[in-house]
Amino acid sequence: MAPSRTLLIGPVLATAALPAAGAGPETGWREVRTPHVVVQTDLVSADARRAALAVERTRAAMLATAWGGAHLFQPEHIEVVVFSDGLDFEHHFGRNVGGVFAHGGYPPRAVLYGPPERWERRATLALEESTSVLRHELAHHLAAYVYRRQPRWFSEGLAQFLETIRVSEDGRSALLGAINPDALRSYNAYRTLTVADALAWGGKLDARDEGATAGLYGLSWLIVHWLYNVHPKELGTFQSLLARGIDPDKAWKVAFGSLALEGIDAELNTYARHGSYAEFTGAIAVPDSDAVERPLGSADVHAIRAGVALIAARMRTDAAPHRAEAEKELGLALGEDPGNVRALRLLGDRVPEGAARRAVAAHPDDGLAWLSLAESLHAAGDAAERERAYRRASELLPDHPGPFNALAIGLLRQDRPKEALPLASTAVQLAPWEPAFLETLATALAALGRCSEAAVTGARALDGLLEGASPAVVQQYRAHVDTLREKCRPGSEP
Numbered sequence: 001m002a003p004s005r006t007l008l009i010g011p012v013l014a015t016a017a018l019p020a021a022g023a024g025p026e027t028g029w030r031e032v033r034t035p036h037v038v039v040q041t042d043l044v045s046a047d048a049r050r051a052a053l054a055v056e057r058t059r060a061a062m063l064a065t066a067w068g069g070a071h072l073f074q075p076e077h078i079e080v081v082v083f084s085d086g087l088d089f090e091h092h093f094g095r096n097v098g099g100v101f102a103h104g105g106y107p108p109r110a111v112l113y114g115p116p117e118r119w120e121r122r123a124t125l126a127l128e129e130s131t132s133v134l135r136h137e138l139a140h141h142l143a144a145y146v147y148r149r150q151p152r153w154f155s156e157g158l159a160q161f162l163e164t165i166r167v168s169e170d171g172r173s174a175l176l177g178a179i180n181p182d183a184l185r186s187y188n189a190y191r192t193l194t195v196a197d198a199l200a201w202g203g204k205l206d207a208r209d210e211g212a213t214a215g216l217y218g219l220s221w222l223i224v225h226w227l228y229n230v231h232p233k234e235l236g237t238f239q240s241l242l243a244r245g246i247d248p249d250k251a252w253k254v255a256f257g258s259l260a261l262e263g264i265d266a267e268l269n270t271y272a273r274h275g276s277y278a279e280f281t282g283a284i285a286v287p288d289s290d291a292v293e294r295p296l297g298s299a300d301v302h303a304i305r306a307g308v309a310l311i312a313a314r315m316r317t318d319a320a321p322h323r324a325e326a327e328k329e330l331g332l333a334l335g336e337d338p339g340n341v342r343a344l345r346l347l348g349d350r351v352p353e354g355a356a357r358r359a360v361a362a363h364p365d366d367g368l369a370w371l372s373l374a375e376s377l378h379a380a381g382d383a384a385e386r387e388r389a390y391r392r393a394s395e396l397l398p399d400h401p402g403p404f405n406a407l408a409i410g411l412l413r414q415d416r417p418k419e420a421l422p423l424a425s426t427a428v429q430l431a432p433w434e435p436a437f438l439e440t441l442a443t444a445l446a447a448l449g450r451c452s453e454a455a456v457t458g459a460r461a462l463d464g465l466l467e468g469a470s471p472a473v474v475q476q477y478r479a480h481v482d483t484l485r486e487k488c489r490p491g492s493e494p
Contacts, residue, residue: 026384029304038107040296040304041082047115049291051082051173054116055134061167062138065176067146078141079109081308089113092312092322096210099133101140103433106401108144110137111308131182133436135163144433148245148460153198154238157220160230163326167284177228177279183221190215195264198223199252220270229277230267231256238303245456301340302333306383339363351376367396371403383410401430405437408444409460417447428457433459439480446488454484 031040032052036059039052052194055078083089089111093100099112099119112133119134139162143150164178193215201216201493227235234255296304306329313322326346333343334444339358344351344369356373363369374389387410394403405427410418424441431437438461446454458481 061174084114101137147242151248152201153220157224160221186218299337401427435464451488
């Protein structure tokens with residue numbers, strides 16, 4: 001066995017969430033918490049606990065093997081909605097997707113279905129190699145803290161590369177670098193695609209036909225696997241550049257500029273059939289993970305279902321029915337509990353002031369209730385009261401980026417960029433994938449004359465737009481980046 005190595009060792013910024021939900025009658029749904037995971041599910045209690053612990057332990061294994069046991073800036077949380085019935089999942093995301101992961105909102109959320117053993121797939125009993133929906137989605141989650149820029153091919157190729165990690169029976173080590181049989185099969189089935197197609201991959205989740213999408217997934221995995229084994233030094237350079245926020249096209253030219261795309265296509269073909277590769281072992285610090293369970297009330301369940309429908313609406317081309325379903329579920333949630341914090345958070349700037357005040361009165365120590373109140377005061381309300389609500393939310397939720405970003409925006413409108421910058425930086429540290437927070441940070445940097453940083457941060461905001469972002473939203477962000485470049489000239493940075 002070759003000595004252990006990692007994909008990238010470096011600082012990782014992370015975040016935590018403390019979602020609130022009111023108690024209610026037994027619905028068959030429950031919430032299970034471990035140090036970094038919140039599982040919301042209608043699985044039976046034993047399966048729900050196994051699901052939460054499986055996510056927690058897989059997270060530890062992935063950090064140990066892929067990123068050299070990097071210590072996170074602070075404990076980050078991920079919410080995982082797990083449907084017991086696959087038809088509930090298929091209703092939103094179709095039959096060809098095993099799981100989804102959404103950074104659009106806070107905290108980031110994965111959606112899966114079935115007990116943990118269903119998340120593990122093995123092509124045949126004779127093969128040790130297996131793929132995992134859970135590991136795939138966790139790879140996306142953790143990579144968001146490592147890389148400031150991620151082209152689609154790298155994001156999906158890396159996730160498929162990491163989903164074959166195998167944890168030892170004693171849970172103290174894991175193996176990295178195995179073949180992904182599903183990805184290899186997809187590559188072999190759709191050979192008309194080229195590396196140039198992979199580098200240009202973008203657009204909505206289901207914008208292409210199923211065959212082309214499967215082929216791009218397979219090709220992206222093969223590129224990452226090949227680079228890891230044949231060009232590890234160049235791959236390390238590429239990752240470091242992405243982690244620094246360098247434009248992916250420029251990063252590719254710097255790291256792989258000597259490689260002709262046509263030559264890579266031919267070499268990948270040979271590598272897929274005859275290439276040799278190595279697997280590397282990493283030690284795992286076994287996490288001490290106690291699971292805490294509580295039942296979820298009916299209003300909470302309606303809000304959870306609304307959240308899943310909104311994720312589907314952002315990811316799919318047929319967004320309208322999913323948005324309509326989300327509105328229906330939100331109506332049911334707020335009809336049962338007008339102060340339900342989980343439902344109010346999904347309304348965003350549409351939160352009724354009265355409902356937000358009821359939520360604060362019922363949950364005075366819940367920072368999310370204060371955040372909802374602050375947001376409800378934007379249309380009409382005392383600006384000083386709004387700022388006090390945001391500050392109270394930031395005190396109660398020091399690991400939530402929303403209040404920090406909102407306070408930074410308020411200070412920028414008062415032409416106080418020096419005070420805004422640390423708040424905007426905190427928001428981006430806590431949620432580095434969120435375009436709105438990146439846009440705020442870019443504005444603060446530009447106002448202080450830090451032009452090159454502002455330009456890079458604005459480009460990251462464009463990269464981070466959700467798959468389902470409308471052309472109008474994309475144009476809005478692009479226009480803002482252009483405005484920053486026009487008003488803020490390089491050369492004035494301290």
